[in-house]
Amino acid sequence: MLALQAAVVSHPRLGPAATAFASELATKLGCDRVAIGFVEDRFSRVVALSHGVLGDGRTEALRAIGAAMDEAIEQAATVIAPAPPELPPRIVLAHEALVRQEGGTVCTLPIVVQHDLVGAVLLQFRQGGAPDPAVLVEWEHAVALVGPVLHYMRHGERPWRKRLRDRLRRGWTALRSPAGARLRMGLGALLVALAVLLLVPFEYRVGGNARVEGEIQRVMVAPVDGFLKRSLVRPGDAVRAGQVLAELAEQDLQLERNKWASELAQHENAYGAAMARADRAQLVISQAKAEEARAQLALVDEQLGRIRLEAPFDGVVIRGDLSQSLGAPVQRGDVLLTLAPRDRFRVIVEVDERDIGRVRVGQTGRLALSALPWDSLPLAVTRITPMASAVEGRNVFEVEAALSARPDALRPGLRGVAKIAVGREPLAWAWTHRLIDWMRIGLWSWLGH
The missing domain is CATH 3.30.450.40 (GAF domain)
Structure with a gap:
C-alpha cells in the first residue's frame, strides 16, 4: 500500500x-x-x-x-x-x-x-x-x-x-433525501424571506440631520454708532411685544442734539435780524441754514428714540448674550440679538443630493430630536431649497417642513434626525440601490461615455 x-x-x-x-x-x-x-x-x-x-x-x-x-x-x-x-x-x-x-x-x-x-x-x-x-x-x-x-x-x-x-447535483440529492427535511424547511424559509425582500413593498424613507428654527427670526441690530449701555435679556428669555431688550448710551447723541439746537437758535436770530434790516440775501441764507439745523435736530431726535431696542412680537431670545459686553462700542448695523416666536417653528432637514429627487412638497415624515429621544414628531414638507450646500464633505439640499405637533419642551436650535416617507419599495431595493447607483456612476466614468 x-x-x-x-x-x-x-x-x-x-x-x-x-x-x-x-x-x-x-x-x-x-x-x-x-x-x-x-x-x-x-x-x-x-x-x-x-x-x-x-x-x-x-x-x-x-x-x-x-x-x-x-x-x-x-x-x-x-x-x-x-x-x-x-x-x-x-x-x-x-x-x-x-x-x-x-x-x-x-x-x-x-x-x-x-x-x-x-x-x-x-x-x-x-x-x-x-x-x-x-x-x-x-x-x-x-x-x-x-x-x-x-x-x-x-x-x-x-x-x-x-x-x-x-x-449542485449533490446538494439536490441531499435535499430530496429523507435526512434533508430540515434543509428543505430552511430552504423554504429562505425562499419566502427572499420573496418578501424582492417583491413586498415597504415604506421607504429618506432624510438626514435636522434642526428646529423659529418660523420667523427677527434680527435686532444697532440703529446708530455708539456704546452699549445695558442689556435686559439673555438667550432663552421669553419676551413680550414692546418690551425693552437693550439700550445704547445716549450721551453722544444728546450732545449732538444740543449742538444742532444751538445752531438752530443762532440761525433763527440771524433770520430775524436780516428781516429787520430788509436784507433779502442774508434772509435767504439764514432761512436755509435754519432749515438744515432743524432737519439735523429731527434726525438726532429720531436716533435718540431708537436707542432702546424693543421686541417686535412675543417670542424668545435665541441668540445674543450682551451681558458681557456692556460699554463696548457698536457700529450701525451690528447684530445684537435674534428673536423667534415661542409657538411657531419650522424644521430644516438636510437631504443628501442622491435622495432629493424623490422628495416632494406635501410628503410627511417624523422628526426625532436629541433632546426628546422618547418621542418622534410628525412633520410635512412645505418647501425644497433649489440650491445645494456642502456639509461635512457631502452635498445636501435643505428641505423645509412644518410640525403638526408642538410639545412644550420644543425650542429653536434643537437638533435631531428626520425621515420623510417618499414611497413604497422592496427592502432589497432600499438596501442595495445606493451601491448599484455608485457602481453605475463608476462604470460610466470608467468607460468614458
Missing part, C-alpha cells in the same frame, strides 16, 4: 498519477491490465490504463470496461466474473461480456469517497481463477486508500463549471 501511495503522490496531475497507480497495481498483483475510471455525467469514463496504453484507439474495449465499472458502481459492491460460488450473487452481464471478448477473469472494485461512489478500478487476469476472499479484501483496502487521492486530484483539475454542477 505504501508503494502504491508513493506512486500516486509522486505525480502532480491525475493522468500520470492514475497511470502510475494502475501500472504499480498490475505489477504487484500480476494483472494483465488494470483500468481506472471515474463517474462523469452518470457514466464511468476510463482515465488511465496500466503501462500507459489508454490512447491506442480501442474505443470498443474502453466502452466495455466502462460498462463493467458502471455495473459494479450501481451495485455498490465488488463484482467478479466468472462469479465464484462462495461470494454473494451479483449482476455480471457487462463483466461476462468483457470476459467473452478478452477471456480470463475480471474483477471491479468501486472507489468510495465520503459514502459516494465516484469511480472504480477494474482488474483483468488472462489466466487463473477467482481471487481468494482474503486477497480480495487486501485489494479493496488498497483501492479505499488510494482511490480518494485520485478523486481529489481529478476534482481539482476539472473545469469550474463541472465542479459547480456536481456540487
